[in-house]
Amino acid sequence: xxxxxxxxxxxxxxxxxxxxxxxxxxxDPAVLSAHEYRGARYDAGLAWVHFPVGFGGLGVRPxxxxxxxxxxxxxxxxxxxxxxxxxxxxxxxxxxxxGSDELRPxxxxxxxxxxxxxxxxxxxxxxxxxxxxxGTKAVRDGDEWVVTGQKVWNTMAHxxxxxxxxxxxxxxxxxxxxxTYFAVDMHAPGVEVRPLRQITGEAEFNEVYLTxxxxxxxxxxxxxxxxxxxxxxxxxxxxxxxGGGGGTRPRGSGPIAExxxxxxxxxxxxxxxxxxxxxxxxxxxxLRMTTLRASAAAxxxxxxxxxxxxxLRFAEIxxxxxxxxxxxxxxxxxxxxxxxxxxxxxxxxxxxxxxSRKMFLRSRANSIxxxxxxxxxxxxxxxxxGLPGEPRTDKELPWIDVPRN
Numbered sequence: 031x032x033x034x035x036x037x038x039x040x041x042x043x044x045x046x047x048x049x050x051x052x053x054x055x056x057x058d059p060a061v062l063s064a065h066e067y068r069g070a071r072y073d074a075g076l077a078w079v080h081f082p083v084g085f086g087g088l089g090v091r092p093x094x095x096x097x098x099x100x101x102x103x104x105x106x107x108x109x110x111x112x113x114x115x116x117x118x119x120x121x122x123x124x125x126x127x128x129g130s131d132e133l134r135p136x137x138x139x140x141x142x143x144x145x146x147x148x149x150x151x152x153x154x155x156x157x158x159x160x161x162x163x164x165g166t167k168a169v170r171d172g173d174e175w176v177v178t179g180q181k182v183w184n185t186m187a188h189x190x191x192x193x194x195x196x197x198x199x200x201x202x203x204x205x206x207x208x209x210t211y212f213a214v215d216m217h218a219p220g221v222e223v224r225p226l227r228q229i230t231g232e233a234e235f236n237e238v239y240l241t242x243x244x245x246x247x248x249x250x251x252x253x254x255x256x257x258x259x260x261x262x263x264x265x266x267x268x269x270x271x272x273g274g275g276g277g278t279r280p281r282g283s284g285p286i287a288e289x290x291x292x293x294x295x296x297x298x299x300x301x302x303x304x305x306x307x308x309x310x311x312x313x314x315x316x317l318r319m320t321t322l323r324a325s326a327a328a329x330x331x332x333x334x335x336x337x338x339x340x341x342l343r344f345a346e347i348x349x350x351x352x353x354x355x356x357x358x359x360x361x362x363x364x365x366x367x368x369x370x371x372x373x374x375x376x377x378x379x380x381x382x383x384x385x386s387r388k389m390f391l392r393s394r395a396n397s398i399x400x401x402x403x404x405x406x407x408x409x410x411x412x413x414x415x416g417l418p419g420e421p422r423t424d425k426e427l428p429w430i431d432v433p434r435n
Contacts, residue, residue: 042090046097049074049088054105064108068143076102077142078118081126085134086142110144112376113189117141117148119271121194121213124264128211128252137192137213149190150268151181151214151238152261156434158183159405161196161265162205162258163432166240168197168212175199175212175250177243183399185377187223187236190216194264195245196257201430208429209257213249220244230391231369234377268400270337272344272379279318285351285380285389286314292358292386303358310354313347335413342406345396348379352393355386363387 053074059067071077072086079094081087103109110118118141125137140146157164166179177197187193193214200208214221220243225233252260282290293299293307321340356363367387379396381389397403411417424432 042094043097045088046079046090046094049076050098050101054101059106059108064111065143065145067108068110069139071102071107072139072142077138078122078126081122081138085126086122086138087126113147113186114141114144115271115377116150116186116190116194117146117192120150120264120268121148121192123267124194124211124260125213125251127263128256128260133213133248133251141192146191147186147189148192148194149184149187149216149236150264151184151187151193151195152264153183154180155182159402161261162209163429163434164196164198164209166195166197167201168199168210168245170199170247171244173247175210175245175247177212177214177240177245179240181238181240183226184223184236184238185234185399186374187216187238188225188233188373189375192216193238194251195240196261198429199254199257202428203255204426205424205429205432206258207255209261210254211251211257211260212245213251214240214243214245215249218243218245225373227371228392229394230388232372232374234374265401266335266337269341269406272341272396272400281315281318282311284314285348286311288381288383288386288389289351289355289358291383292355296358303354306354306357310347310351313343313350317343317347335409338401338406338409339414341400342403342410345403345406348396349393352386352390356390359386363390 053071053076057067057070057074062070068077075083075086075088076098077086079088079090079098080092082089122138122141125134125141129137137146141148152161152164154164154166164179166177166181168175168177175197177195179197181195184193193216195212195214196209197212198208199210202208216223220241222239222241224237224239226235226237227233228235289307289310293303296303317340320343363386379392381392401409408420412419
């Protein structure tokens with residue numbers, strides 16, 4: 031059995047290497063635009079290698095994606111744009127898992143090329159951690175759905191062409207059962223995006239108002255009423271992407287590199303501060319190695335609850351590292367920061383050298399976005415450790431009968 035498995039694994043590796051050899055020989059990134067290059071990459075099955083053939087993949091195991099990224103980077107291929115995060119990491123796995131054969135190529139190719147930027151429309155003013163309690167409604171009208179409601183904390187919605195939208199299509203069943211998932215056109219009539227200014231001065235987040243927005247039923251992802259299950263694919267991939275983003279990076283890179291840079295610039299090497307730095311280094315390296323282990327164990331494109339562990343640890347470690355950075359800066363941390371209102375065009379989970387002041391403020395959101403740390407601990411306890419769940423008195427009530435403030 032082991033020999034058979036090894037042969038299959040070697041065959042997958044050889045298949046990916048052969049596809050890469052052919053693609054690199056035939057495709058010159060110097061003469062193609064980034065969109066054209068990524069389009070050719072999608073057509074060659076080198077977009078998401080674990081996706082099925084014909085949908086940007088080769089149907090091989092996910093860990094071979096790192097082989098693809100390394101070789102194409104060495105060949106001069108353009109990296110994905112920062113704004114593609116929600117499409118590549120969240121929408122892509124959701125569409126390929128739950129979308130129809132007609133919908134998948136229509137959405138996946140422009141998503142990968144970067145011609146269509148995606149955002150996430152989940153949270154609402156009255157439904158954040160309790161996502162299933164959302165109230166944005168979608169009413170069927172022939173071959174379309176008419177959607178009205180408000181979403182909030184929508185990162186990069188001001189740049190997006192498409193949105194991953196969960197709406198309530200049946201208020202008379204329990205809250206988890208009356209949801210449906212859509213790919214909404216962010217330029218459609220009735221979609222209004224307003225900035226939410228953050229403590230950093232930037233407006234990376236938004237609130238989105240949907241007023242009788244018409245969505246074709248052809249843009250529905252998954253079955254009617256199956257939106258909760260579809261959204262879990264999105265959320266699990268989001269948590270793994272946030273928490274596991276450092277799995278393929280070299281040791282000592284990422285936020286901990288900024289702490290090391292500041293330490294090396296100090297002339298007075300305080301032993302207490304050095305001890306704190308080493309603790310944060312160990313934390314960062316443990317997270318990196320845990321991510322590598324989780325990646326090696328992955329058998330499909332959709333992660334399980336282990337993504338919640340990575341996301342929880344990332345949030346706590348990231349905050350601790352940037353707190354240390356400000357301690358290393360000393361009084362200088364309190365001056366020379368621009369709080370001017372500005373629209374961000376990058377997702378600020380990490381920052382470049384010299385951005386410790388901003389990232390200390392931005393990292394406060396790490397324990398909220400993608401699921402709060404409290405929710406992550408609940409998932410860890412219930413789904414990994416097998417502990418009894420918290421009482422949920424509204425789980426079987428029709429959504430319309432659930433008391434709300």
